Amino acid sequence: MAGKTKVMVAATAALTLGLTAAxxxxxxxxxxxxxxxxxxAAFNASATKxxxxxxxxxxxxxxxxxxxxxxxxxxxxxxxxxxxxxxLYSRTLMTYTPKPGADGLILTPDLASAAPEVSAxxxxxxxxLKSGLKFDDGAAITSKDIKYGIERIFAQDVVPGGPLYxxxxxDQGQKYPGPYKDTDPNKLGLKTVETPxxxxxxxHLSAANANFPYELALPGGAPVPQKRDTGxxxxxxxxxxxxxxxxxxxxxxxxxxxxxxxxDASTDPNRKALPDKxxxxxxxxxxxxxxxxxxxxxxxxxxxxxxxxxxxxxxxxDEKLKANAANPNNGFIRYAAISQNVAPFxxxxxxxxxxxxxxxxxxxxxxxxxxxxxDIATNMLPPNILGADKSYDPYGRAQGKPQVDKAKAAxxxxxxxxxxDTKIAVRNNKPAEIATATALQAALKTVGIxxxxxxxxxxxxxxxxxSPNNVHKKGYGILIAGWGADFPTGYGYLAPLxxxxxxxxxxxxxxxxxxxxxxxxxxxxxxxxxxxxAAGADYQAANVKVMEGxxxxxxxxxxxxxxxxxxxxxxxxxxxxxxxxxxxxxxSDGK
Amino acid sequence: xxxxxxTSLHDETTPTAxxxxxxxxxxxxxxxRSLKQIAWRRLKKxxxxxxxxxxxxxxxxxxxxxxxxxxxFGHPFDEYHNDTIDPTLGLPLGKxxxxxxxxxxxxxxxxxxxxxxxxxxxxxxxxxxxxxxxxLSTVLGVLFGMTAGFVGGWVDSIISRVMDFLLAFPxxxxxxxxxxxxxxxxxxxxxxxxxxxxxxxxxxxxxxxxIGRIVRGQTLSLxxxxxxxxxxxxxxxxxxxLFREMLPNLAAPILVYTTLIIPTNILTEAALSxxxxxxxxxxxxxxxxxxxxxxxxxxxxxxxIIPGAMIFITVLSFNLFGDGLxxxxxxxxx
Numbered sequence: 066m067a068g069k070t071k072v073m074v075a076a077t078a079a080l081t082l083g084l085t086a087a088x089x090x091x092x093x094x095x096x097x098x099x100x101x102x103x104x105x106a107a108f109n110a111s112a113t114k115x116x117x118x119x120x121x122x123x124x125x126x127x128x129x130x131x132x133x134x135x136x137x138x139x140x141x142x143x144x145x146x147x148x149x150x151x152x153l154y155s156r157t158l159m160t161y162t163p164k165p166g167a168d169g170l171i172l173t174p175d176l177a178s179a180a181p182e183v184s185a186x187x188x189x190x191x192x193x194l195k196s197g198l199k200f201d202d203g204a205a206i207t208s209k210d211i212k213y214g215i216e217r218i219f220a221q222d223v224v225p226g227g228p229l230y231x232x233x234x235x236d237q238g239q240k241y242p243g244p245y246k247d248t249d250p251n252k253l254g255l256k257t258v259e260t261p262x263x264x265x266x267x268x269h270l271s272a273a274n275a276n277f278p279y280e281l282a283l284p285g286g287a288p289v290p291q292k293r294d295t296g297x298x299x300x301x302x303x304x305x306x307x308x309x310x311x312x313x314x315x316x317x318x319x320x321x322x323x324x325x326x327x328x329d330a331s332t333d334p335n336r337k338a339l340p341d342k343x344x345x346x347x348x349x350x351x352x353x354x355x356x357x358x359x360x361x362x363x364x365x366x367x368x369x370x371x372x373x374x375x376x377x378x379x380x381x382x383d384e385k386l387k388a389n390a391a392n393p394n395n396g397f398i399r400y401a402a403i404s405q406n407v408a409p410f411x412x413x414x415x416x417x418x419x420x421x422x423x424x425x426x427x428x429x430x431x432x433x434x435x436x437x438x439x440d441i442a443t444n445m446l447p448p449n450i451l452g453a454d455k456s457y458d459p460y461g462r463a464q465g466k467p468q469v470d471k472a473k474a475a476x477x478x479x480x481x482x483x484x485x486d487t488k489i490a491v492r493n494n495k496p497a498e499i500a501t502a503t504a505l506q507a508a509l510k511t512v513g514i515x516x517x518x519x520x521x522x523x524x525x526x527x528x529x530x531x532s533p534n535n536v537h538k539k540g541y542g543i544l545i546a547g548w549g550a551d552f553p554t555g556y557g558y559l560a561p562l563x564x565x566x567x568x569x570x571x572x573x574x575x576x577x578x579x580x581x582x583x584x585x586x587x588x589x590x591x592x593x594x595x596x597x598x599a600a601g602a603d604y605q606a607a608n609v610k611v612m613e614g615x616x617x618x619x620x621x622x623x624x625x626x627x628x629x630x631x632x633x634x635x636x637x638x639x640x641x642x643x644x645x646x647x648x649x650x651x652x653s654d655g656k
Numbered sequence: 657x658x659x660x661x662x663t664s665l666h667d668e669t670t671p672t673a674x675x676x677x678x679x680x681x682x683x684x685x686x687x688x689r690s691l692k693q694i695a696w697r698r699l700k701k702x703x704x705x706x707x708x709x710x711x712x713x714x715x716x717x718x719x720x721x722x723x724x725x726x727x728x729f730g731h732p733f734d735e736y737h738n739d740t741i742d743p744t745l746g747l748p749l750g751k752x753x754x755x756x757x758x759x760x761x762x763x764x765x766x767x768x769x770x771x772x773x774x775x776x777x778x779x780x781x782x783x784x785x786x787x788x789x790x791x792l793s794t795v796l797g798v799l800f801g802m803t804a805g806f807v808g809g810w811v812d813s814i815i816s817r818v819m820d821f822l823l824a825f826p827x828x829x830x831x832x833x834x835x836x837x838x839x840x841x842x843x844x845x846x847x848x849x850x851x852x853x854x855x856x857x858x859x860x861x862x863x864x865x866x867i868g869r870i871v872r873g874q875t876l877s878l879x880x881x882x883x884x885x886x887x888x889x890x891x892x893x894x895x896x897x898l899f900r901e902m903l904p905n906l907a908a909p910i911l912v913y914t915t916l917i918i919p920t921n922i923l924t925e926a927a928l929s930x931x932x933x934x935x936x937x938x939x940x941x942x943x944x945x946x947x948x949x950x951x952x953x954x955x956x957x958x959x960x961i962i963p964g965a966m967i968f969i970t971v972l973s974f975n976l977f978g979d980g981l982x983x984x985x986x987x988x989x990x
Contacts, residue, residue, distance in 0.1 A: 374952060381744060381745055424736070504736065
């Protein structure tokens with residue numbers, strides 16, 4: 066008997082402790098945050114203006130990230146935040162203007178001395194380099210280094226994974242294998258790029274392409290000195306052309322950047338280069354990172370993916386914390402793609418039924434609500450893109466309610482008045498995506514559409530959801546996904562999702578498998594436009610075509626609630642990078 | 657009060673109620689009482705065990721009448737109630753996680769699903785997995801344990817090594833790997849029951865060596881006992897000896913260990929659901945609810961406390977009941 070009594074006493078104690086701990090957790094938050102509120106910051110101030118503008122140098126910038134970098138090799142870097150990090154150590158011919166608001170979408174010369182000379186037919190771009198440019202080892206940066214850097218992207222067998230816009234643009238049938246298999250003695254055999262002298266580089270395109278300067282502004286356009294190229298290992302010790310160079314890189318753990326003494330500020334008006342040192346710490350514990358952010362021992366989440374639930378509640382319920390947070394649109398749309406090659410979605414009416422039966426509000430709440438998740442998305446062009454029109458709402462989603470009558474009418478028109486069975490495929494490592502899948506499932510059930518949720522390993526997205534064959538075989542009718550533009554034009558956003566040119570066997574993002582000549586033509590027309598506004602109108606027209614096909618169910622124009630240490634200076638949201646500009650940041654206390 | 661085995665029979669007659677009954681002249685002798693009756697009397701007197709047993713019965717009843725309970729007191733388990741949560745924070749409106757007359761145990765954050773309905777439905781999953789996997793372990797354990805103990809020789813060696821192998825196997829890691837590669841719908845079942853069956857098979861399969869070892873040991877000692885020798889010399893065949901002579905003598909330890917692996921199975925199922933390889937959404941399970949609650953525990957502690965308390969109460973009841981049963985069936989203990 067004694068034994069049992071002990072068990073019960075211990076159990077009661079455990080339960081009591083659990084309760085007390087839970088209550089304690091709730092009550093001590095209100096008193097825990099610090100005193101530094103006199104920063105002049107206000108919630109979301111950094112979305113539209115520079116917060117804590119300052120030119121004070123010195124100190125260490127402590128960046129943290131819950132996600133490891135894909136690579137610091139400029140040819141490989143493709144995550145939005147590693148592209149941003151690249152600006153600290155690699156310069157490109159053109160780069161984004163370091164200004165808040167729409168000004169950030171405009172490119173400005175970086176290594177180039179001025180904007181390129183474009184031939185009348187729009188097919189030839191000639192850049193002149195600034196003088197006095199040097200790598201971190203003191204060697205001069207020449208046009209050949211830039212050409213070599215671009216050639217490396219072609220070597221997909223050695224340095225795979227980066228954006229391929231430049232290779233698509235410049236190959237033009239020569240099947241260039243990359244510099245490692247180049248037969249040219251100088252390894253500069255790419256015929257479409259010419260370097261008549263060390264400060265001139267000429268690009269020959271096959272057709273006019275207004276996006277070309279944006280493609281060059283991706284990290285792949287950075288110079289790489291051939292003698293320091295270590296192939297696949299280059300990402301562990303990349304050469305620096307920017308204000309910082311790597312002191313150390315430990316994949317999965319972090320990196321340290323220190324000043325590049327060979328960088329000349331007079332050649333670079335785009336980077337402030339204020340801290341003496343920048344450290345990046347990779348953690349697997351996002352909750353721990355959030356606590357460090359709020360405690361001020363970490364300065365910023367480098368991945369800018371937004372704080373987790375607990376920290377979100379803490380920030381939103383505390384005015385002082387909220388003043389150092391921001392939730393600008395990050396250029397992503399979260400959506401469900403409806404695969405038109407999986408029955409019954411080959412019938413447009415069945416696609417309509419899914420779209421009208423969905424509940425915009427529950428999907429928005431599943432993403433995190435209006436503040437941390439985003440506004441209800443109305444169409445497939447995010448608001449940071451030229452030509453986008455948020456008020457274009459063909460599915461009537463902004464009112465926030467499911468349209469059951471329309472859904473039922475569509476079901477009848479589809480020949481399935483009582484509903485049908487389908488599958489929703491969702492990544493298992495994204496809790497918010499699983500939550501949206503569950504919300505969609507619940508909404509579809511009300512009109513008789515029974516959707517089974519199939520979770521798959523998120524790291525396998527390229528071969529699971531990104532493989533049309535696999536999608537057909539598994540019968541995934543609805544695929545939950547998200548997409549952000551590689552560069553802020555309608556082409557950069559929508560073409561990978563809706564152009565038949567981007568339909569590939571693996572790593573496909575045109576999930577509904579749209580093959581519409583009218584849409585392809587509009588993208589081609591947009592590329593040929595000289596005027597950005599006219600191109601924007603073409604992309605909006607393509608967007609209208611996509612919406613009329615009922616291929617995508619947009620959930621939210623994504624927002625991420627991010628917190629910044631109040632000691633950070635020059636914090637602003639950069640529209641082109643779709644996150645805070647790291648190259649402008651400084652620390653006010655010099656530590 | 658420690659008593660030797662030889663005094664236990666005498667001890668059984670000491671309680672006054674019994675003694676009065678025995679002294680009644682119209683009754684016959686003490687003799688006709690079977691082991692079952694003795695155990696039942698002892699169990700009835702163990703109030704803690706009876707309490708555990710009653711709670712178990714109530715839980716089983718709840719799981720069986722779940723659809724009715726939900727009709728009367730709740731909402732469909734997968735129905736969203738956006739009006740019950742704060743749209744900005746995603747937390748339930750009202751105190752204690754939104755507990756009210758309409759929502760007896762409150763609502764889930766983010767989607768506003770009725771926690772009461774999900775707990776009741778979760779009981780179905782949890783108890784089905786716990787009982788059937790315990791049943792599977794018991795059947796396998798008894799079968800292999802008795803074979804090993806009775807046949808002996810190389811059969812015993814092989815079965816014993818297999819048991820050692822399974823006991824040394826990293827069960828949880830293997831389950832995670834296995835469950836995540838299996839398809840979600842099989843045998844024409846929906847995702848909920850297909851996954852339930854997978855969980856039962858995985859948990860049941862890794863549980864049998866525990867019972868198997870005990871049964872093997874007991875069989876080894878029983879094999880040499882006089883009544884087995886007698887039965888064998890009378891010409892009984894092996895199956896008769898196994899199932900008519902030995903199995904009844906093994907019933908007590910088997911019963912006790914089965915009741916004691918049920919709570920372990922509940923915890924394993926909760927752990928697997930917690931790790932994301934349990935019952936797929938939107939179907940509820942207590943472990944899965946705990947896992948969901950993890951990201952809200954500071955601002956909505958009730959969401960974690962409710963499924964946590966259910967797991968706690970269920971496991972405790974089974975343990976207490978199993979303990980009581982062991983005491984009741986073991987003539988040496990009191």
